[in-house]
Amino acid sequence: xxxxxxxxxxxxxxxxxxxxxxxxxxxxxxxxADDDVGGRARTDQLDGxxxxxxxxxxxxxxxxxxxxxxxxxxxxxxFYPGALVRFEDRFHRASDPFRYPLHAIQxxxxxxxxxxxxxxxxxxxxxxxxxxxxxxxxxxxxxxMTHLQSMGFSQVMIDRFFRPFLGGVFMDQSLRxxxxxxxxxxxxxxxxxIAIPENGIGALAQQLAxxxxxxxxxxxxxxxxxxxxxxxxxxGETLTARHVVIATEGPTATQLVPQLETxxxxxTTCLYFSTSEPPRTGPYLIxxxxxxxxxxxxxxxxxxSPSYAPPGQHLVSVxxxxxxxxxxxxxxxxxxxxxxxxxxxxxNNWKHLRTYYLVQAQxxxxxxxxxxxxxxxxxxxxxxxxxxxxxxxxFDGAIGSGRRAAEEIMSKFxx
Ligand SMILES: Cc1cc2nc3c(=O)[nH]c(=O)nc-3n(C[C@H](O)[C@H](O)[C@H](O)COP(=O)(O)OP(=O)(O)OC[C@H]3O[C@@H](n4cnc5c(N)ncnc54)[C@H](O)[C@@H]3O)c2cc1C
Numbered sequence: 001x002x003x004x005x006x007x008x009x010x011x012x013x014x015x016x017x018x019x020x021x022x023x024x025x026x027x028x029x030x031x032x033a034d035d036d037v038g039g040r041a042r043t044d045q046l047d048g049x050x051x052x053x054x055x056x057x058x059x060x061x062x063x064x065x066x067x068x069x070x071x072x073x074x075x076x077x078x079f080y081p082g083a084l085v086r087f088e089d090r091f092h093r094a095s096d097p098f099r100y101p102l103h104a105i106q107x108x109x110x111x112x113x114x115x116x117x118x119x120x121x122x123x124x125x126x127x128x129x130x131x132x133x134x135x136x137x138x139x140x141x142x143x144x145m146t147h148l149q150s151m152g153f154s155q156v157m158i159d160r161f162f163r164p165f166l167g168g169v170f171m172d173q174s175l176r177x178x179x180x181x182x183x184x185x186x187x188x189x190x191x192x193x194i195a196i197p198e199n200g201i202g203a204l205a206q207q208l209a210x211x212x213x214x215x216x217x218x219x220x221x222x223x224x225x226x227x228x229x230x231x232x233x234x235x236g237e238t239l240t241a242r243h244v245v246i247a248t249e250g251p252t253a254t255q256l257v258p259q260l261e262t263x264x265x266x267x268t269t270c271l272y273f274s275t276s277e278p279p280r281t282g283p284y285l286i287x288x289x290x291x292x293x294x295x296x297x298x299x300x301x302x303x304x305s306p307s308y309a310p311p312g313q314h315l316v317s318v319x320x321x322x323x324x325x326x327x328x329x330x331x332x333x334x335x336x337x338x339x340x341x342x343x344x345x346x347x348n349n350w351k352h353l354r355t356y357y358l359v360q361a362q363x364x365x366x367x368x369x370x371x372x373x374x375x376x377x378x379x380x381x382x383x384x385x386x387x388x389x390x391x392x393x394x395f396d397g398a399i400g401s402g403r404r405a406a407e408e409i410m411s412k413f414x415x
């Protein structure tokens with residue numbers, strides 16, 4: 001089979017690239033090392049439970065995703081807009097004041113920040129919702145921590161809410177991530193719903209893959225070398241096309257093209273437990289507002305979408321803080337011990353299903369983040385890059401990066 005474009009990697013970036021090329025009538029073939037599509041955004045099935053490879057949520061406001069994904073067929077189930085914060089032996093509700101004004105008034109006096117902090121949230125919300133999404137990436141850049149401090153948030157608000165919340169999103173509890181990402185994610189939370197698809201987060205990639213012909217994706221095919229526009233597979237087979245797109249994670253791209261430089265990656269650990277009784281009801285993300293303990297956040301996923309477990313069962317997902325992987329042997333015991341303080345002895349009855357140790361979870365996004373103009377760097381004639389590390393480390397960043405790579409090829413093929 002001859003093809004115009006070879007794409008290495010069937011994560012969201014590679015699939016978005018192939019999907020855009022297909023719509024333009026350009027043929028492509030994806031080579032994927034793993035046994036299925038999705039990359040980091042995959043869902044495993046275990047005895048009727050849906051286990052996303054790490055706790056992942058989708059924002060319906062993602063600007064790139066809106067154009068390419070069909071939300072109706074994803075059957076999205078929404079989280080409560082806000083969170084529960086565990087602090088001083090209680091769960092305190094932090095609500096989006098625009099969607100749940102009554103809850104916001106009730107929570108205005110809780111110890112998760114001062115009343116002034118709550119007004120500052122409203123002001124930040126107004127600022128990030130002004131103008132185009134791209135404008136947020138043109139502002140003066142600093143770290144998230146400095147940004148929060150310069151907006152006047154109290155240290156209490158930062159430690160009890162933003163550190164577990166944004167620190168969990170960025171897998172960076174020190175909040176060294178770019179302020180551009182903080183603004184971008186805050187806009188996404190403020191302007192869309194936070195959701196999970198009924199069939200798990202892997203449904204995003206499955207939907208894109210279903211738009212391609214089955215022969216357009218070859219799984220179990222690791223690319224080991226790229227020379228010009230010829231690639232070599234681990235099997236020894238070589239393939240040549242007019243153009244090659246590397247849509248792998250950054251470190252693999254560096255192995256294939258040694259002159260490339262990529263950033264270090266953040267890691268995270270996600271533990272899944274099943275239980276017949278949910279420890280909390282309601283579709284909440286629960287944050288650890290204490291500055292100690294191994295747990296960063298917890299979610300009873302079946303309270304958001306019952307499809308995540310067989311009937312009569314509940315699925316609890318626990319995400320730990322960034323440095324917890326150094327003590328793999330004790331993670332489960334440490335998590336259980338902390339959650340016993342939150343939910344009591346019930347935790348002893350939880351059945352451990354699986355732990356995901358995600359070493360290359362998200363590229364570091366500390367400043368300077370690429371400006372929109374620098375995204376998808378060019379690396380040579382007939383060779384392009386795409387992936388979340390070329391944009392923002394989100395589903396949306398990966399999808400947008402794949403689209404841009406495809407559009408560059410489309411304009412090149414026209415000339
Ligand atoms: C635990 C966790 C939580 C996250 N939470 C969120 C969230 O809540 N919201 C959000 O928007 N984003 C989240 N993300 C980020 C999001 O998952 C990623 O940004 C996105 O999926 C990256 O897509 P990608 O296509 O760029 O890369 P990947 O998904 O990594 O795809 C790269 C593909 O290339 C393949 N590959 C690698 N090497 C080779 C080779 N030599 N030959 C052939 N194929 C190869 C890989 O197998 C993989 O399939 C999270 C990520 C993790 C890990």
